[in-house]
Amino acid sequence: MKQTKISITVILLFGLGLFFFGTDGFQAFTTETARTHKLIEQQPTFPNVELEDSKKRTYSFDEFKGKYVFITFIYTACTDVCPQLELNMYEVYEQIPETYKGEDIVFLSISFDPKNDTPEVLERYREFFHSDGETWRMARINDKKALQQLLDSFGVIVIPDENGHFQHNSAFYMVDREGTLINVLDFTEIDEAAETVNDLLQTNRSTIKKGGKTS
Numbered sequence: 393m394k395q396t397k398i399s400i401t402v403i404l405l406f407g408l409g410l411f412f413f414g415t416d417g418f419q420a421f422t423t424e425t426a427r428t429h430k431l432i433e434q435q436p437t438f439p440n441v442e443l444e445d446s447k448k449r450t451y452s453f454d455e456f457k458g459k460y461v462f463i464t465f466i467y468t469a470c471t472d473v474c475p476q477l478e479l480n481m482y483e484v485y486e487q488i489p490e491t492y493k494g495e496d497i498v499f500l501s502i503s504f505d506p507k508n509d510t511p512e513v514l515e516r517y518r519e520f521f522h523s524d525g526e527t528w529r530m531a532r533i534n535d536k537k538a539l540q541q542l543l544d545s546f547g548v549i550v551i552p553d554e555n556g557h558f559q560h561n562s563a564f565y566m567v568d569r570e571g572t573l574i575n576v577l578d579f580t581e582i583d584e585a586a587e588t589v590n591d592l593l594q595t596n597r598s599t600i601k602k603g604g605k606t607s
Contacts, residue, residue, distance in 0.1 A: 467505035
């Protein structure tokens with residue numbers, strides 16, 4: 393009996409140890425949280441892809457150099473998570489002081505369905521979510537290879553089905569002034585995301601006033 397208890401204890405401790413290391417010290421309890429944690433650690437750089445926005449303007453991601461970029465990945469035919477994702481993005485956008493918008497930060501919704509999300513479609517989508525098309529832009533990446541490179545580097549999983557829809561993960565992605573991913577935020581936690589962004593922007597402004605370097 394005593395030997396049985398010892399064996400059970402050893403097995404439990406062994407399993408707990410595997411779980412600890414497999415979840416990076418209990419910090420990642422699901423595949424998605426593990427992916428998010430890894431992204432924040434790796435801090436990939438946003439590839440300098442060419443974007444085409446709802447105003448039919450084309451430019452590289454360098455357009456936003458020197459500014460933070462708050463990003464979502466969407467497709468406009470989505471009927472479940474994407475509308476909620478963009479509504480929540482709007483709520484975050486509304487909590488950012490006007491003085492920061494366009495100067496310190498730009499909001500950017502990127503479609504991963506460029507075939508269907510033409511500039512005209514993105515323009516209608518933009519208007520529905522009260523995006524101004526400037527400080528909050530909606531765009532697509534026409535180059536399939538460049539688009540996939542971006543999705544892969546930012547851990548965005550996009551799986552097409554037979555009906556023209558996609559299964560995909562969703563989050564808020566925060567890119568710094570040099571194009572480096574510095575945070576992945578839960579899109580359901582609106583106030584927390586807005587607070588994180590505002591704290592970052594305030595710190596950035598304070599650092600600039602003191603003549604220091606910002607990230």
